[in-house]
Amino acid sequence: MALGIQLPDARRIRSFFIRLPLATRLLLLVLTAVWIATLFTPKLEPWGALIPQEIGLATLYRLNTFPLLHKNFLHFLLNTIALIPLLERFESEHGTIVTTLLFTGAFGYLPGGLYTLLEVFIFRSNSAAVGASVWVFLLLSTEAIKTYRQNPNFTIAGYSIPTWTTPLFIMFVIHFLVPQTSLLGHLCGAGVGYLWGLGYIRFLAPSEKILRWIEGKLDLLGRIPHYVSVDQKTYGRYGVLPSTSTGGPRVGPGRGAMGAVDGTPIGPVGSTQRLGP
Incomplete structure (x- = not known):
């Protein structure tokens, strides 16, 4: 049993x-x-x-x-x-x-x-x-x-x-x-x-302004796997994810943000809310 x-x-x-x-x-x-x-x-x-x-x-x-x-x-x-x-x-x-x-x-x-x-x-x-x-x-x-x-x-x-x-x-x-x-x-x-x-x-804890500057200067979010940004309200836990847009070309901060590809503008649209837990 x-x-x-x-x-x-x-x-x-x-x-x-x-x-x-x-x-x-x-x-x-x-x-x-x-x-x-x-x-x-x-x-x-x-x-x-x-x-x-x-x-x-x-x-x-x-x-x-x-x-x-x-x-x-x-x-x-x-x-x-x-x-x-x-x-x-x-x-x-x-x-x-x-x-x-x-x-x-x-x-x-x-x-x-x-x-x-x-x-x-x-x-x-x-x-x-x-x-x-x-x-x-x-x-x-x-x-x-x-x-x-x-x-x-x-x-x-x-x-x-x-x-x-x-x-x-x-x-x-x-x-x-x-x-x-x-x-x-x-x-x-x-x-x-x-x-x-x-x-x-x-x-x-260090100033978020200083930490954001360091993260942006060294591109820590893009270079280091499993890195968590201090500025999660803007970029999310792992950065801004790409999405389609009807506007012009746009480059967003964080991992995965990109400009136009084959004439299709791609970039973050709407609110850049926190992603993940």
Whole structure:
């Protein structure tokens, strides 16, 4: 008798990975490479882990390396599965350059620095932290703020609960069910995510005007596969797609825009709205 268990569609999984944008692909590659490296270099984890008492001018790199390290394969697998869809959505919204800069800079040293300060000066402890779950809760918190603006509350057993608290609920459940998880580290990641979602630290991202100039000057959208433009309201996720027009020849910006071919003017017409997710 066959069991009524439906396996995941391999075609959908393959399609999801094929559609991953550039920065998400690179981070997935780095996370995997670091995990493999730890199998052959056991000293890599103590070298890159966030150990509060070890933080100094010469070891500030730990604030950015600790999310890349994991204690075991299950830790790596669960964090990666949770992170990639959230990161893909973030990059699709903010662009490849912004995502790359934030996740190699501010989204590491802000939660890592906050964790270090709280451990040293408040809790007087020296608990080491590793894992990309700090990024998972950071991104969950940004999504929770967006959800809160559209749907402020949800109801459970007659109680109205703010939607922005969802990451906190998940965090405490994981803390009680999964041993050796860092509740403080997750809280620090969530705190930075809330600040980003509320717009208080958006200044950490470069100016869109500068990024548009760089993208246009280097033709990044046309040259680099899976690149996501910062100016998606004008060009869409993968640029403006060609379409027929009854007007004269027109050349539009972005990948696929072209002029007249065989006397038939081709170019973007109508509104250049955002394409893709």
